[in-house]
Amino acid sequence: MRRLTIVRVAALAGLTLLAACGPAKKSVFPPAVTLQEVTAKPGGAWHLTLRVRNNSYGGMSFDRFQGTLQVGQLGGVLLDANISQDIPSFAADVTRVDILPTPEMAKALAELATKGSAGALPYAIEGRVTGTPEKEDKPSTYPVHGKSWLSPVPGIPDTYRSP
Template identity: 35%
Template sequence: MGRRITVLVLSLVVALAAACSSGPARRVSEPAASIQELAVQADGSWSISLRLQNYSSVPMRFDAIDLQVTVGGQAAGTLADAPALEIGPESADVVAVRMQPASGARMLLADTLAAGRGVDYALDGTISAAPADRGNARSYPVKRKSALSPAPGLAGVLR
């Protein structure tokens, strides 16, 4: 009888150890991007704080950003960068990217800021990312529409 109990207890311990060894599921989800802040520089260029969101259950390495920016319906240009940034699971981080906007978008944004109004924007393009422990990055499509409002007390800044 004592031997049976020992074998039963040992079997339960082995079964529990096997059940725990698989760990949490690895889920890789499409990342997202949004403009957190847009600041107009003295030379007319834009400094954009781009928020990168990792919805995956594993850390992701963000290798490249290639996004077409539209403000108020005007094509502004391409937001391109190679941040080489690692973002933890289900977290976000911000990367600063400068861009030289098209003249129509620059004028529209100047009018918007002078009037103290907000403006709609859209991002359309790709983000290249990969799990931090793997080498090959994959391109994920990004489509985002949102709006920016003037930041109180900060001239030339929209958030």
């Protein structure tokens, strides 16, 4: 009986060692896309700085973000940003995109400017980002849902940042 137990333990140890010989797969988690800064340009266009955060244990090559930006309780505008960046694990980088906001969004941002640094305006970003995790061949699409606030930047007119 004792010999049978030793054989079973040896077999189990051998299988465990064989399982450890396979390639390590890094965990991939959905990235985050947030609005870092908005600059209102003359003529009405907004220059957005989007922050793309890789939440995975391995690097990821990001291609594109497609979604909507909603400011306050107003209707949203479409965002289509070509990211084309490799971002290491648990790191972030920025990409920039210009949009033409709705008249209501422009008015809400102008009203926010009159409140100074004490003012805040909620925003939401919804969409999907496409990226390829390291050691993989095919890109994957990840949903993005982000909400925060915009506040005027003291001393820099027509510029708003998110915490």
